[in-house]
Amino acid sequence: MDFNDTPEEAAFRAEARAWLAAHAPAHALREGERLEDAEEARRGRAWQRALYDGGFAGITLPRELGGRGGTVIEAVVFHEEESRYNIPKGPYITIGLGMALHVLAHHGSPEQKARYCEPTLKGEMTWCQLFSEPSAGSDLANLRTKAAKEEGAREGDEWVVNGQKVWSSWAHHADWGLLVARHDPSLPKHKGLSFFLVDMKTPGVETRPIRQISGASDFNETFLTDVRIPDANRLGKVGDGWACCMTVLSSERIGSGSPREAVQEMVEYIRRTGRGADGGNALDSAANRVALAQALAEERGEKYLAARLRTMISRGEDPGAMAAMIKLAYAGRNQKMLGLGMEVRGLDALAAAPDAGDTLGLHYEYIWSTVMRIAGGADEVLRNQIAERVLGMPGDWRPDKNVPFDQL
Amino acid sequence: MNFDLSDEQKMLAEQARGLLAERSPPARLRQLIGEGAELDAPLWRELGEMGFLGAAIAEAHGGLGLTALDLAVISLELGRANACLPFFSSVVLAGGALSACGSAAQQAAWLPGIASGEKIGTFAYAEGPADWRAALPATTFAATSGNEGRITGTKSPVADGGVAGFAVVLVNAGGAQAFALVDLDQPEVSRTRLDSFDQLRGHHAISFAGAKAELLAGDADTLARLLDQAAVQAAFEAVGGAQACLTMAREYALDRQIFGRSLASYQAIKHRLADIAVAIELALSNAYYAGWAAQNAPDELPAAAAAARLTALAAFKNAARENIQVHGGIGYTFEANCHFYYRRERTLALSLGGREVWADRLIAHSA
Numbered sequence A: 001m002d003f004n005d006t007p008e009e010a011a012f013r014a015e016a017r018a019w020l021a022a023h024a025p026a027h028a029l030r031e032g033e034r035l036e037d038a039e040e041a042r043r044g045r046a047w048q049r050a051l052y053d054g055g056f057a058g059i060t061l062p063r064e065l066g067g068r069g070g071t072v073i074e075a076v077v078f079h080e081e082e083s084r085y086n087i088p089k090g091p092y093i094t095i096g097l098g099m100a101l102h103v104l105a106h107h108g109s110p111e112q113k114a115r116y117c118e119p120t121l122k123g124e125m126t127w128c129q130l131f132s133e134p135s136a137g138s139d140l141a142n143l144r145t146k147a148a149k150e151e152g153a154r155e156g157d158e159w160v161v162n163g164q165k166v167w168s169s170w171a172h173h174a175d176w177g178l179l180v181a182r183h184d185p186s187l188p189k190h191k192g193l194s195f196f197l198v199d200m201k202t203p204g205v206e207t208r209p210i211r212q213i214s215g216a217s218d219f220n221e222t223f224l225t226d227v228r229i230p231d232a233n234r235l236g237k238v239g240d241g242w243a244c245c246m247t248v249l250s251s252e253r254i255g256s257g258s259p260r261e262a263v264q265e266m267v268e269y270i271r272r273t274g275r276g277a278d279g280g281n282a283l284d285s286a287a288n289r290v291a292l293a294q295a296l297a298e299e300r301g302e303k304y305l306a307a308r309l310r311t312m313i314s315r316g317e318d319p320g321a322m323a324a325m326i327k328l329a330y331a332g333r334n335q336k337m338l339g340l341g342m343e344v345r346g347l348d349a350l351a352a353a354p355d356a357g358d359t360l361g362l363h364y365e366y367i368w369s370t371v372m373r374i375a376g377g378a379d380e381v382l383r384n385q386i387a388e389r390v391l392g393m394p395g396d397w398r399p400d401k402n403v404p405f406d407q408l
Numbered sequence B: 001m002n003f004d005l006s007d008e009q010k011m012l013a014e015q016a017r018g019l020l021a022e023r024s025p026p027a028r029l030r031q032l033i034g035e036g037a038e039l040d041a042p043l044w045r046e047l048g049e050m051g052f053l054g055a056a057i058a059e060a061h062g063g064l065g066l067t068a069l070d071l072a073v074i075s076l077e078l079g080r081a082n083a084c085l086p087f088f089s090s091v092v093l094a095g096g097a098l099s100a101c102g103s104a105a106q107q108a109a110w111l112p113g114i115a116s117g118e119k120i121g122t123f124a125y126a127e128g129p130a131d132w133r134a135a136l137p138a139t140t141f142a143a144t145s146g147n148e149g150r151i152t153g154t155k156s157p158v159a160d161g162g163v164a165g166f167a168v169v170l171v172n173a174g175g176a177q178a179f180a181l182v183d184l185d186q187p188e189v190s191r192t193r194l195d196s197f198d199q200l201r202g203h204h205a206i207s208f209a210g211a212k213a214e215l216l217a218g219d220a221d222t223l224a225r226l227l228d229q230a231a232v233q234a235a236f237e238a239v240g241g242a243q244a245c246l247t248m249a250r251e252y253a254l255d256r257q258i259f260g261r262s263l264a265s266y267q268a269i270k271h272r273l274a275d276i277a278v279a280i281e282l283a284l285s286n287a288y289y290a291g292w293a294a295q296n297a298p299d300e301l302p303a304a305a306a307a308a309r310l311t312a313l314a315a316f317k318n319a320a321r322e323n324i325q326v327h328g329g330i331g332y333t334f335e336a337n338c339h340f341y342y343r344r345e346r347t348l349a350l351s352l353g354g355r356e357v358w359a360d361r362l363i364a365h366s367a
């Protein structure tokens, strides 16, 4: 066991640090700076372009696709170093980098890779994920959006897509969408799906913002009405839709760890912040210390479990459902800890002054912490995965198994 | 970065696991409880002969000179087996104290015996319900000449106090916390066996009426370091116990049919065991880091040890309780194996500082 960088890793870290020191400060947010949606998107694209020009875009992506051809550990090292700077990256960018490139690399044709990878790496092409529907979330394969093939003469075959997607994050800013739809309802639900790349400017694609509990509208309903998609924009074979979705979702899970030590930051905040005339602070309470220490210990455990899984990945082993453990642990612990964070701030957290950035940030994060337990694999779904795939316990009762979709 | 045990460590773990599964199966534990034994003597001898007891003791003193992490893989397997052995008292604590602050003569006198298993030591710190960390111990050391003297007072409870031949005793030596090395086989020492909650780890009250003793060179800092090192080993022991509980609960649930289907097919059970599996992996990851830091990053050891201790005991607590729950009525019987762990978990949770103590240490040392 050696927790230090190998000589190669140390060399890469030094290179990344030097490059970041030269380029990152110009892109970083100033203390307390907040950006409007469109400005955040612009800044995110600019940073992505800088990364591309510096040779740090798509670190694990093969060189022939425009990536760096580096290792998983190098990607982690770069991420650690990059997160020392508060750079607005925008989820617009990360959906493309994390999901689109990942699925293109695994299932794309040479032409598709050539067309989409490089613009995505440069931040010129942004993506959204059009998976979920009103009747399909955890049970994604229950989706109803239809794709019907039309044989074409001159332009080649086309697909005509009709249906409704929901919770499509940043679809209103995205250039392209990753779409899964049902091409054959006479097959069992997982089998009749195909995967498409859809230009969001295609006639018939309409996004409507949904107002969220945070007050923002980051996600949308996306209506698809007679949307025509060239067959050349189908990813994988007809019927490969489910496999493509799984590739996208696996990237979502491995990418979900955060190097930020939020509990540690909270302890430091409390140390700085007195609690009235007696000069003490919230750490004077043993109950707070025990709760915070438990959260700190779990946060450290998540970090070191991630390190164990990365070691497995770098050896070519598949951590499988063990990756779900980090997401599950993080999501629950995060919400509990943020709730505690509001309690230790006391009445300050009840209503924050307009310039109380720390407290306003906490308000937002406590709201957002609900999402982490739902999206990217809900808690209960992850528990099932761990029980079934790590512990080898039986699957749930599934009356829909192997039944044609149109007979469900 | 390579965050995994080495191949040698994995082999060591496998060896220990195989031996313990064979020599210390649940039937043997029941037999030892029936006899009121405090030590599985033949197994202890065998572990000594195989080098396990001297794993972390210097080669010059008859040990193997391995690292804290090597010792830890053995601790984990002992936790899994719930063996009736004074490993933690003798090897981790008494051996750790001697290695850290014994004089050359003291080390030469005691460490080879610890490594072979012929000598058993323990660490006597508690004095009843009083908080042993805050104040000076009531047990006093009065110097006679040099580092020699006599101690007076009562330590209780002392783990493995019935089978130990010597003890490292936390004393008040002239107004300062100090360690005294005491041979327990002398007329000025008397022991009373207590009714230990853990039937496989005996506890005694030990009274010293002017017993001969000699000081080790340790002070309050040495004590803190020793406790950190011990917390790492205890965390591994707890992870081993938790893993045993999870395996047991899983196997029982897969076997048991309820309302026409396997108990393991119910989400109430699946999700409970999934949560335990996650808690175990977090704890093991913290324990790995602490085991590594013990050797390679001493400045980080206090926080790392405390984090390992907190997560491992949280995992073990939940695993030990839910294991009985999954078993239902059979879990409440002496013939089922759940109770060994249900008792051992409390022993680890209450020894060497409870949750609050380690929470404070983590908060104080995390930066």
Ligand SMILES: Cc1cc2nc3c(=O)[nH]c(=O)nc-3n(C[C@H](O)[C@H](O)[C@H](O)COP(=O)(O)OP(=O)(O)OC[C@H]3O[C@@H](n4cnc5c(N)ncnc54)[C@H](O)[C@@H]3O)c2cc1C
Pocket: A128, A129, A130, A131, A132, A136, A137, A138, A139, A166, A167, A168, A169, A170, A219, A371, A374, A375, A376, A377, A378, A379, A380, A381, A384, A396, B267
């Ligand atoms: C902020 C946000 C952004 C999102 N962005 C996108 C996006 O960009 N693109 C996209 O396609 N989707 C997106 N999603 C959707 C997300 O993937 C789904 O919300 C998620 O898959 C859960 O589906 P659902 O909301 O339909 O809840 P449901 O699946 O209906 O779940 C409801 C509850 O049932 C539980 N449950 C589900 N299955 C089981 C089971 N087998 N056993 C026991 N309990 C179960 C769940 O854990 C949950 O508690 C986003 C969601 C949010 C909140």
